[in-house]
Amino acid sequence: MTYVQGTTGEWEMVIGLEVHAQVISNSKLFSGASATFGAAPNAQVSIVDAAMPGMLPVINEKCVEQAVRTGLGLKAQINLTSVFDRKNYFYADLPQGYQISQFTQPIVGKGEILLDLADGSTRTVGITRLHLEQDAGKSMHDQSPNETYVDLNRSGVALMEIVSEPDMRSGEEAGAYLKKLRAILRYLGTCDGNMEEGSMRCDVNLSMRRKGATEYGTRTETKNVNSIRFVQQAIDYESQRQVEVLESGGTIKQETRLWDTTKGITRSMRSKEDAHDYRYFPDPDLLPLVLNPKMVESIKATLPELPDEKKARFISEYGLKPYDASVLVAEKASADFFEKVAKGRDGKLAANWVTGELFGALNKLGKTIDTSPISAVALGELVGLISDQTISGRIAKDVFEEMLASGKSAASIVEEKGLKQVTDTGAIEKSIDEILAANADKVAEYKSGKDKLFGFFVGQVMKATGGKANPAMLNELLKKKLS
Amino acid sequence: MTKLTDLTITEALQGLNDKKFSAVEITNAHIAGMEKARGLNAFITETPDVARKQAAESDARRAAGKAGDLDGIPLAIKDLYCTKGVRTTAASHILHNFVPTYESTVSQKLFDAGAVMLGKANLDEFAMGSAGITSAFKPTISPWSGSDPANAARKLVPGGSSSGSAASVAAHIAMGATGTDTGGSIRQPASVTGIVGIKPTYGRCSRWGIIAFASSLDQAGPMTRSVADAALMLRVMAGFDEKDSTSVDVPVPDYVAALGKSVKGMKVGLPREYRIDGMNPETDVLWQKSAAMLRDAGAEVIEISLPHTKYALPVYYIIAPAEASSNLARYDGVRYGLRVAGESLDDMYASTRFEGFGKEVRRRILIGTYVLSAGYYDAYYRKAQRVRRLIRNDFEEAFKICDVILTPAAPGTAFAIGEKQDDPLAMYLEDVFTVTLNLAGLPGICVPVGLAQNGLPMGMQLIGKAFDEAPLFTAASALEKAANFTHKPPLTA
Numbered sequence: 001m002t003y004v005q006g007t008t009g010e011w012e013m014v015i016g017l018e019v020h021a022q023v024i025s026n027s028k029l030f031s032g033a034s035a036t037f038g039a040a041p042n043a044q045v046s047i048v049d050a051a052m053p054g055m056l057p058v059i060n061e062k063c064v065e066q067a068v069r070t071g072l073g074l075k076a077q078i079n080l081t082s083v084f085d086r087k088n089y090f091y092a093d094l095p096q097g098y099q100i101s102q103f104t105q106p107i108v109g110k111g112e113i114l115l116d117l118a119d120g121s122t123r124t125v126g127i128t129r130l131h132l133e134q135d136a137g138k139s140m141h142d143q144s145p146n147e148t149y150v151d152l153n154r155s156g157v158a159l160m161e162i163v164s165e166p167d168m169r170s171g172e173e174a175g176a177y178l179k180k181l182r183a184i185l186r187y188l189g190t191c192d193g194n195m196e197e198g199s200m201r202c203d204v205n206l207s208m209r210r211k212g213a214t215e216y217g218t219r220t221e222t223k224n225v226n227s228i229r230f231v232q233q234a235i236d237y238e239s240q241r242q243v244e245v246l247e248s249g250g251t252i253k254q255e256t257r258l259w260d261t262t263k264g265i266t267r268s269m270r271s272k273e274d275a276h277d278y279r280y281f282p283d284p285d286l287l288p289l290v291l292n293p294k295m296v297e298s299i300k301a302t303l304p305e306l307p308d309e310k311k312a313r314f315i316s317e318y319g320l321k322p323y324d325a326s327v328l329v330a331e332k333a334s335a336d337f338f339e340k341v342a343k344g345r346d347g348k349l350a351a352n353w354v355t356g357e358l359f360g361a362l363n364k365l366g367k368t369i370d371t372s373p374i375s376a377v378a379l380g381e382l383v384g385l386i387s388d389q390t391i392s393g394r395i396a397k398d399v400f401e402e403m404l405a406s407g408k409s410a411a412s413i414v415e416e417k418g419l420k421q422v423t424d425t426g427a428i429e430k431s432i433d434e435i436l437a438a439n440a441d442k443v444a445e446y447k448s449g450k451d452k453l454f455g456f457f458v459g460q461v462m463k464a465t466g467g468k469a470n471p472a473m474l475n476e477l478l479k480k481k482l483s
Numbered sequence: 484m485t486k487l488t489d490l491t492i493t494e495a496l497q498g499l500n501d502k503k504f505s506a507v508e509i510t511n512a513h514i515a516g517m518e519k520a521r522g523l524n525a526f527i528t529e530t531p532d533v534a535r536k537q538a539a540e541s542d543a544r545r546a547a548g549k550a551g552d553l554d555g556i557p558l559a560i561k562d563l564y565c566t567k568g569v570r571t572t573a574a575s576h577i578l579h580n581f582v583p584t585y586e587s588t589v590s591q592k593l594f595d596a597g598a599v600m601l602g603k604a605n606l607d608e609f610a611m612g613s614a615g616i617t618s619a620f621k622p623t624i625s626p627w628s629g630s631d632p633a634n635a636a637r638k639l640v641p642g643g644s645s646s647g648s649a650a651s652v653a654a655h656i657a658m659g660a661t662g663t664d665t666g667g668s669i670r671q672p673a674s675v676t677g678i679v680g681i682k683p684t685y686g687r688c689s690r691w692g693i694i695a696f697a698s699s700l701d702q703a704g705p706m707t708r709s710v711a712d713a714a715l716m717l718r719v720m721a722g723f724d725e726k727d728s729t730s731v732d733v734p735v736p737d738y739v740a741a742l743g744k745s746v747k748g749m750k751v752g753l754p755r756e757y758r759i760d761g762m763n764p765e766t767d768v769l770w771q772k773s774a775a776m777l778r779d780a781g782a783e784v785i786e787i788s789l790p791h792t793k794y795a796l797p798v799y800y801i802i803a804p805a806e807a808s809s810n811l812a813r814y815d816g817v818r819y820g821l822r823v824a825g826e827s828l829d830d831m832y833a834s835t836r837f838e839g840f841g842k843e844v845r846r847r848i849l850i851g852t853y854v855l856s857a858g859y860y861d862a863y864y865r866k867a868q869r870v871r872r873l874i875r876n877d878f879e880e881a882f883k884i885c886d887v888i889l890t891p892a893a894p895g896t897a898f899a900i901g902e903k904q905d906d907p908l909a910m911y912l913e914d915v916f917t918v919t920l921n922l923a924g925l926p927g928i929c930v931p932v933g934l935a936q937n938g939l940p941m942g943m944q945l946i947g948k949a950f951d952e953a954p955l956f957t958a959a960s961a962l963e964k965a966a967n968f969t970h971k972p973p974l975t976a
Contacts, residue, residue, distance in 0.1 A: 097812020284698035
């Protein structure tokens with residue numbers, strides 16, 4: 001547990017997150033207009049989205065299925081009857097003057113997410129609810145000096161608002177929550193999780209309390225924090241700010257704050273007194289949404305293997321350490337890549353190469369697993385060469401570099417450069433004998449107790465064999481000769 | 484030969500089939516009538532060119548043997564129905580320049596059946612009113628003046644909100660009209676102008692493309708000069724529409740086939756709670772007379788109870804404004820309609836909506852906003868929804884012992900423009916017999932049964948079970964036949 005150190009003692013953070021995840025679907029929640037990203041402004045607006053007079057919403061079945069799928073993925077209660085409400089407020093990019101959302105009866109109830117923390121431990125965070133709602137359009141204030149432009153492409157696009165319980169206690173946990181949620185959504189194919197494109201957005205609810213306290217303090221809601229890094233920064237800033245206010249005898253105002261990306265601070269947007277009265281009421285244009293239990297069952301039957309199950313399988317099937325397994329399953333693409341590399345080979349070795357050399361290289365090159373210059377098949381071949389002792393692990397690193405540079409296969413590099421490991425005992429012995437003969441003084445020192453010199457002899461033999469001597473055999477033979 | 488403008492739809496279709504006259508001739512006669520009767524202000528937008536073109540096309544279809552069920556029939560379309568390429572205002576200044584790019588489902592069905600559009604009929608602004616006087620395009624005037632010399636000098640209202648629809652049908656300048664009914668907006672004007680109007684079961688007609696007032700109450704319906712005409716029109720207008728989630732996917736019965744059937748053995752309920760304080764005594768007399776007519780025709784008349792009736796108006800004036808306050812939020816000056824520039828976005832909203840909406844609409848938006856507000860929601864909106872359920876239950880109970888219910892359609896006869904104008908509560912009382920059905924979602928038809936002593940028409944309302952309009956048409960045609968209402972207003976085309 002991490003605490004914030006104040007001047008009068010330690011403070012505990014209480015964090016809950018509200019995530020808006022854009023549903024992957026071809027069309028919007030209540031209209032047939034396309035829901036894809038990146039079209040010209042107002043190119044994807046139907047007369048329903050523009051709230052022309054007399055227009056009516058019709059629920060998109062695909063979006064409902066996606067919400068159910070997500071609910072099942074979050075091990076949550078699926079509510080067979082849910083209700084769409086109108087959330088009324090005026091804004092230029094909200095054509096109807098209300099957002100169709102779900103207030104008292106959401107489609108998905110309580111669920112949970114398991115966080116994978118850096119120390120390999122896990123922690124369960126409760127999901128309060130998930131509901132479907134329409135997105136608003138976009139107001140653009142930078143297109144004209146004295147006018148605001150409105151783009152309604154996003155207007156009416158389906159969002160899932162996923163609300164967590166106030167179960168997180170640090171920025172790290174909040175980050176782990178978002179990563180895990182994003183992974184689950186991507187595995188399910190219900191949201192692409194691209195925070196940069198705004199298809200996943202996060203509001204942070206945070207309050208502070210003294211270490212050991214059981215009551216919650218007054219919370220603030222920080223809106224529009226649009227990357228995992230910013231979420232952690234916003235939490236760091238806001239927790240410090242609240243502690244300072246509390247320790248100087250002040251009180252926290254329940255308010256909505258805005259994350260200022262450039263300044264790295266949160267600032268007050270509106271207080272509770274100025275909060276909108278949304279005048280929620282059931283949308284009379286829509287009947288209650290009633291799900292067929294069979295439909296829920298059939299979605300359940302098609303759920304993919306999710307990160308937690310995959311992680312468990314990687315641990316039992318490949319003998320991976322929990323941390324490595326969770327790193328691999330964080331992205332479905334990485335997990336799939338790993339399994340291709342590991343197929344029929346040493347799983348632990350494969351995991352080390354994927355999470356170690358490969359991830360390191362991708363990071364350096366600014367590439368992702370999907371654009372990796374070395375394919376899973378190619379890396380698998382390299383791992384295979386190590387396993388069957390064709391090359392040593394050390395030589396393999398050079399081969400890997402060469403694969404990155406030339407794109408050639410591991411086998412052909414080993415072949416071309418003659419990197420095949422020397423596993424001929426005679427050849428290794430001969431080399432050892434030569435080295436020991438040339439360093440008689442060191443041999444004497446070793447025998448008189450200077451154990452460290454063992455490494456020196458290994459190094460010399462390796463140098464003499466161009467690094468190709470099988471390390472295990474070399475060790476064994478050398479020990480024999482020196483005893 | 485009878486005047487073409489005196490024909491009912493049923494008669495006109497027969498004549499067209501018999502080649503006695505053409506659709507163009509019928510349409511021209513009505514266009515002439517419409518021009519002559521401009522003083523009634525029944526139309527916000529006249530569309531004679533559209534009408535002539537449609538009529539010519541209709542004649543060609545009929546010649547080719549492809550005539551639809553309403554081919555060549557000239558109609559007034561309430562200006563709440565969005566009509567593609569034709570200005571649609573909802574009688575509001577805020578939509579004074581709005582031209583839809585789409586056609587409402589119901590008007591499209593009528594045109595697909597060959598109907599001809601004479602123009603867009605005047606109404607109370609956003610259908611909020613019971614006299615046609617809240618229109619931003621000036622009040623509609625009734626073609627009736629009655630025998631009371633006091634009234635002869637004054638202009639009378641045609642009721643509302645389907646004021647132009649009622650006035651144009653009553654004045655014979657349209658053969659039929661579309662109306663919409665949220666609390667009585669078809670039946671009350673039908674009653675005070677001596678015509679037939681039916682509000683079908685909620686969910687029977689698509690609301691898609693009809694400008695919303697209160698979504699859970701709004702329903703489209705026809706206004707005609709005979710019960711048979713209403714059956715003909717409704718048969719075309721009704722039907723499931725996948726674009727309206729509240730429309731119901733059930734078969735549409737042949738209403739025309741229900742006409743003229745015997746009412747022998749039919750049980751007609753008279754709710755005792757509809758005998759309200761301050762009701763015009765003549766209304767009561769006509770009510771009893773109508774019951775006697777049905778009894779004479781073989782029906783059994785029984786007294787029934789609808790105990791929660793007295794709560795209907797208050798409940799209605801919570802639910803309808805609540806929904807309206809939200810439905811009308813889209814008129815903000817941003818995308819279409821009136822925009823009044825402002826210093827800020829909020830300023831623009833305020834100026835646009837202050838200038839764009841009339842007093843009654845503003846009043847209802849304020850009431851609606853209030854009853855949905857935090858702290859008041861439970862006391863008003865939630866409670867109103869509960870009482871609404873009780874009202875619905877009342878009808879369910881009543882229909883266990885009767886087949887249809889007979890009540891007055893309006894408390895009295897037409898009143899003069901200016902009367903009740905400054906007394907919203909008196910005005911709201913106009914809907915006392917009709918709102919219950921909207922709250923319960925049930926169908927109701929208004930049939931003219933006679934004139935009051937002041938020479939003005941009065942109608943009776945028959946109420947039926949949900950999605951069971953056929954017995955309603957049977958009873959209505961029996962009442963129509965017995966009442967034999969043949970009076971015409973003095974101002975007739």
